[in-house]
Amino acid sequence: MAKFHVTATVNGEEVEYLCDPQQTMLDVLRDELNLTGTKEGCSSGDCGACSVILDGRLVCSCLALGAELDGAKIETIEGMAEGDELHPLQQKFLEEAALQCGFCTPGFLVAAKNLLERNPDPTETEVRYWLAGNLCRCTGYDKIIRSVLDVAAEMRGS
Amino acid sequence: MAQVVLSNELGRQFAGGQTHFDVDAVNVRKLIGALDEMFPGLGAELQSDGIAIAIDGEIFSDPFLEAIADNSEVYFLPAIKGG
Amino acid sequence: MGYEDKELKWVGTRQIRPDGVDKVTGRANFGADLNLPGMLTGKILRSPHPHAKIVSINTDKAAALPGVKAIVTGADMPEMPSEMAQAGEGAVNFRYLSNNIMAHDKVLYDGHPVAAVAAISDAVANEALSLIEVEYEVLPHVIDVEESMKPDAPVLHDTIFTAGVEPKPEKPSNVVMRVQMGFGDPDAGYEKSDVVIERNYTTQPVHQGYIEPHAAVVEWTENDECRIWCSSQGQFMVRTFTAKLLDLELAQVRVTPAEIGGGFGGKTTIYLEPVAALLSRKSHRPVRMVMSRDEVFRATGPTSGTAMRVKIGATRDGKIQGAEAELKYQAGAYPGSPVAPGCMTAFAPYALENVKTVGYDVVVNRPLSASYRAPGAPMASFAVESAIDELAQELGMDPIDLRLKNAAKEGTQAPYGPKFKSIGYIETLEAAKAHPNYNIPLGPNQGRGVASGFWFNIGMQSSATVNVAEDGTVCVISGNPDIGGSRASLAMMAAEVLGVDYNKVKIIVGDTASIGYNDVTGGSRVTFATGMAIIQAAEDVVQQLRERAAMTWDIGVDAVVWEDGFARPASANAGDFKPLSLADIAAKAGRTGGPINGKAAINARGAGAGFGTHICDVEVDPDTGHVTVLRYTAVQDAGKAIHPGYVEGQMQGGVAQGVGWALNEEYIYGEDGRLQNPGFLDYRMPVASDLPMIDTVIVEVPNPAHPFGVRGVGEVPIVPPLGATANAVSHAIGKRMTDLPLSPPAIVSALDS
Numbered sequence: 006m007a008k009f010h011v012t013a014t015v016n017g018e019e020v021e022y023l024c025d026p027q028q029t030m031l032d033v034l035r036d037e038l039n040l041t042g043t044k045e046g047c048s049s050g051d052c053g054a055c056s057v058i059l060d061g062r063l064v065c066s067c068l069a070l071g072a073e074l075d076g077a078k079i080e081t082i083e084g085m086a087e088g089d090e091l092h093p094l095q096q097k098f099l100e101e102a103a104l105q106c107g108f109c110t111p112g113f114l115v116a117a118k119n120l121l122e123r124n125p126d127p128t129e130t131e132v133r134y135w136l137a138g139n140l141c142r143c144t145g146y147d148k149i150i151r152s153v154l155d156v157a158a159e160m161r162g163s
Numbered sequence: 164m165a166q167v168v169l170s171n172e173l174g175r176q177f178a179g180g181q182t183h184f185d186v187d188a189v190n191v192r193k194l195i196g197a198l199d200e201m202f203p204g205l206g207a208e209l210q211s212d213g214i215a216i217a218i219d220g221e222i223f224s225d226p227f228l229e230a231i232a233d234n235s236e237v238y239f240l241p242a243i244k245g246g
Numbered sequence: 247m248g249y250e251d252k253e254l255k256w257v258g259t260r261q262i263r264p265d266g267v268d269k270v271t272g273r274a275n276f277g278a279d280l281n282l283p284g285m286l287t288g289k290i291l292r293s294p295h296p297h298a299k300i301v302s303i304n305t306d307k308a309a310a311l312p313g314v315k316a317i318v319t320g321a322d323m324p325e326m327p328s329e330m331a332q333a334g335e336g337a338v339n340f341r342y343l344s345n346n347i348m349a350h351d352k353v354l355y356d357g358h359p360v361a362a363v364a365a366i367s368d369a370v371a372n373e374a375l376s377l378i379e380v381e382y383e384v385l386p387h388v389i390d391v392e393e394s395m396k397p398d399a400p401v402l403h404d405t406i407f408t409a410g411v412e413p414k415p416e417k418p419s420n421v422v423m424r425v426q427m428g429f430g431d432p433d434a435g436y437e438k439s440d441v442v443i444e445r446n447y448t449t450q451p452v453h454q455g456y457i458e459p460h461a462a463v464v465e466w467t468e469n470d471e472c473r474i475w476c477s478s479q480g481q482f483m484v485r486t487f488t489a490k491l492l493d494l495e496l497a498q499v500r501v502t503p504a505e506i507g508g509g510f511g512g513k514t515t516i517y518l519e520p521v522a523a524l525l526s527r528k529s530h531r532p533v534r535m536v537m538s539r540d541e542v543f544r545a546t547g548p549t550s551g552t553a554m555r556v557k558i559g560a561t562r563d564g565k566i567q568g569a570e571a572e573l574k575y576q577a578g579a580y581p582g583s584p585v586a587p588g589c590m591t592a593f594a595p596y597a598l599e600n601v602k603t604v605g606y607d608v609v610v611n612r613p614l615s616a617s618y619r620a621p622g623a624p625m626a627s628f629a630v631e632s633a634i635d636e637l638a639q640e641l642g643m644d645p646i647d648l649r650l651k652n653a654a655k656e657g658t659q660a661p662y663g664p665k666f667k668s669i670g671y672i673e674t675l676e677a678a679k680a681h682p683n684y685n686i687p688l689g690p691n692q693g694r695g696v697a698s699g700f701w702f703n704i705g706m707q708s709s710a711t712v713n714v715a716e717d718g719t720v721c722v723i724s725g726n727p728d729i730g731g732s733r734a735s736l737a738m739m740a741a742e743v744l745g746v747d748y749n750k751v752k753i754i755v756g757d758t759a760s761i762g763y764n765d766v767t768g769g770s771r772v773t774f775a776t777g778m779a780i781i782q783a784a785e786d787v788v789q790q791l792r793e794r795a796a797m798t799w800d801i802g803v804d805a806v807v808w809e810d811g812f813a814r815p816a817s818a819n820a821g822d823f824k825p826l827s828l829a830d831i832a833a834k835a836g837r838t839g840g841p842i843n844g845k846a847a848i849n850a851r852g853a854g855a856g857f858g859t860h861i862c863d864v865e866v867d868p869d870t871g872h873v874t875v876l877r878y879t880a881v882q883d884a885g886k887a888i889h890p891g892y893v894e895g896q897m898q899g900g901v902a903q904g905v906g907w908a909l910n911e912e913y914i915y916g917e918d919g920r921l922q923n924p925g926f927l928d929y930r931m932p933v934a935s936d937l938p939m940i941d942t943v944i945v946e947v948p949n950p951a952h953p954f955g956v957r958g959v960g961e962v963p964i965v966p967p968l969g970a971t972a973n974a975v976s977h978a979i980g981k982r983m984t985d986l987p988l989s990p991p992a993i994v995s996a997l998d999s
Contacts, residue, residue: 027369041279042272044507046457047539051926054457061462065962082272083996099262102891105730105899106534108267108276108458124994137935142508143730145898146934147889168663171426172410193753212337215663221852221951226707230945238663241425241586242337243702245769246511246619246961 016084044094277461277477292415296919303577327356357544430600435568439559458507478764511617547616568889584622630971670883695973709762718829725764745811775850852951871993885957904967
């Protein structure tokens with residue numbers, strides 16, 4: 006079967022790849038581009054472990070096809086820190102013990118960052134509903150929600 | 164004499180239904196030896212992996228030389244795994 | 247050696263975990279993240295039938311498909327004797343384990359593996375699976391535990407005869423065993439009682455729900471070395487089980503632990519590794535196998551569904567006079583439900599004179615159950631705590647006061663026999679009663695529930711190494727996969743003992759060839775037992791440092807003390823020497839005898855029993871039956887919280903899992919015996935918008951057997967939530983709810999009846 010040739014921008018860098026028609030964006034990120042920070046938890050869009058930003062929108066990368074991404078701009082967890090500087094959300098998650106196993110963490114961070122870019126002053130309920138597509142089985146969400154609210158407040162203050 | 168308690172199932176299988184015994188032994192190895200002498204075959208069963216021993220409230224998953232005092236209470240229990 | 251009285255610099259603080267940056271930047275490597283050159287994809291063909299004989303398997307067409315490199319069936323797995331054999335943490339029947347990983351002659355549940363392929367891509371592997379022809383002779387199946395106990399139920403194993411009953415059965419049965427424990431005479435207790443509560447309860451199987459599916463990479467070399475990279479709760483468990491099932495020596499198998507994306511007990515066993523190993527041996531290439539979520543649900547460990555009866559009697563003053571429980575637990579396709587710990591823990595919070603528990607381990611045509619956090623305890627606790635709550639209602643007593651009246655304390659005989667050593671149950675009740683949550687007024691359709699729970703916590707075997715680098719920094723090797731931040735707590739204890747900065751201590755989880763044996767990460771044992779090993783290894787280092795300083799100063803080692811990271815003369819009499827830091831001594835280690843490395847290998851004794859008490863406030867929508875959790879407070883005796891942030895996290899996570907168990911989660915099987923909800927959309931775990939903040943109170947009644955007082959915290963928090971949530975819902979709607987989950991249809995139907 007002929008492969009598709011795709012050119013896209015991932016974390017600010019132009020990448021080219023070949024992919025099979027059935028490969029998802031998640032497959033492409035992990036297997037073709039070696040960006041394994043994006044995780045596969047269900048492949049059905051229910052767990053959010055594969056959350057990425059596609060042209061400014063939060064999506065489950067398991068639900069998009071790799072072949073459809075020509076010209077797309079994709080942001081993954083690997084692009085979240087700037088050089089040595091962790092994103093405030095990354096730093097806060099560490100300080101507040103907002104992760105245990107860490108498997109869902111990239112998805113939560115990507116989703117939370119997208120939320121704060123859209124809504125710098127979310128209520129607790131808004132944070133909970135925005136992150137309702139990201140499953141965490143370890144933390145009970147408490148420290149994750151607190152971290153996002155704290156970072157929102159700090160970023161507004163600065 | 165230490166007070167030794169077997170599970171109902173072990174008592175039924177090896178000791179004619181009796182589960183409570185007074186046994187003179189300074190450690191677990193001697194205790195199991197003594198019980199095996201009283202009820203042949205029981206010793207091997209008591210040393211299998213499915214069985215733990217509580218000595219005076221402390222549970223040991225694979226005891227051997229743990230000391231037993233003169234008035235110790237010793238219980239043979241199902242071994243605990245965890246999640 | 248105890249540290250409770252010392253001023254602690256690191257223990258009890260909230261440090262950033264050593265693996266943290268890797269985990270927030272996507273660098274951390276989990277089971278599915280490794281990519282080896284030439285690696286193939288392995289996939290499993292699974293039974294669509296809940297119960298069937300395998301008549302034949304024809305793999306010819308699949309083998310002929312271009313890109314298929316190897317095929318494995320049950321015929322490739324060595325025959326295992328059916329006997330319990332030693333396997334590290336406990337006894338395992340390797341015949342059952344082998345048959346569960348790859349069916350030999352019979353399939354026993356929807357999802358049971360029957361064949362596997364390795365191919366050059368997922369697409370080719372999937373196509374190959376569709377070309378494998380399996381002829382089944384379908385047999386009648388049984389899903390429900392009580393149905394399975396009936397004499398005319400379809401029998402899963404003709405080799406199982408119920409143990410623990412008289413006379414010894416002559417016919418095979420699905421009832422694997424009957425266990426009984428307790429003391430006194432409950433019937434005599436009911437005679438004395440003014441109020442007797444007796445009810446039946448049921449719970450459904452629930453999955454551990456780790457977000458990372460099982461994953462393994464295996465490379466079999468030409469000299470028969472089997473190299474495994476996988477996520478599990480124990481690299482040594484994976485080594486033991488894989489070697490056993492494939493007839494290998496342990497040293498032939500080297501297991502490198504990947505980061506683990508949640509386990510909760512479900513990764514204390516194996517599913518993929520021997521299959522991937524056989525595929526790699528046949529194909530001469532590394533093979534990666536990653537389960538889909540559908541496979542995780544259909545074929546890996548849920549915990550048991552149950553049918554239970556509890557009877558409790560008390561006098562008017564609230565004193566419990568008699569108590570009994572009958573517990574029937576689904577084991578799944580092979581024996582091994584956690585019914586014995588269910589029997590042991592059911593009444594553990596209470597000081598009783600007359601108590602009896604009877605348990606049944608029952609096989610059914612469902613996936614083999616696996617450990618799930620405090621295995622067996624939450625269901626039994628749900629039944630007992632519901633009955634206790636109803637008892638309080640009948641007596642007109644406050645439910646915490648009723649528990650205080652009957653609470654177990656040091657010296658109380660536990661229902662399983664021995665007397666408790668130092669425990670902190672009463673302290674959790676008092677803290678719960680004093681918590682503001684307990685006195686917040688409730689509105690219409692709202693209810694408050696209280697429940698307590700117990701778990702043993704375990705010690706067992708651990709090895710640890712503490713290596714001092716030439717510049718005085720420290721490298722610790724643990725042998726336990728870090729499932730929730732344990733590297734932080736372990737490194738903090740090492741820093742505390744050595745008196746060095748936490749940030750100078752680096753810690754890794756070693757592979758099976760680079761650190762001595764460790765039992766699994768489970769039983770809430772890592773911070774307790776492996777922590778104890780690391781403390782002893784660090785103390786070994788301290789002893790060596792004192793010896794090196796003594797040598798340097800030419801005085802006796804007894805004249806040297808180690809304080810705050812420095813060797814100092816013990817007194818003025820010892821001489822006047824400038825203190826030597828760890829770095830000073832390490833830099834000259836070559837002169838004083840070579841590298842400074844500390845080691846410990848222990849079987850940790852003295853695990854401290856753990857208790858918790860939870861408060862749950864809910865509001866029920868009477869039209870839809872939807873339950874909103876308004877507030878939740880979890881109180882727990884941790885002994886000592888080494889890293890309070892991760893202790894709170896364990897408590898909050900356990901609550902979320904328990905609330906899911908109580909309100910929504912369940913395995914739904916059709917008449918055809920097939921699982922109908924093998925995905926996160928239909929198997930409804932709590933999401934962020936389902937829960938409130940979860941308040942935590944850490945009580946610290948130190949465990950005298952641990953240098954810092956640690957008890958272990960990971961399992962207790964999942965025990966009380968089922969009872970607390972169900973009690974809250976029962977009060978909110980004014981009807982006693984006895985069957986979990988309390989999903990909207992169940993509540994609407996209760997309200998309508």
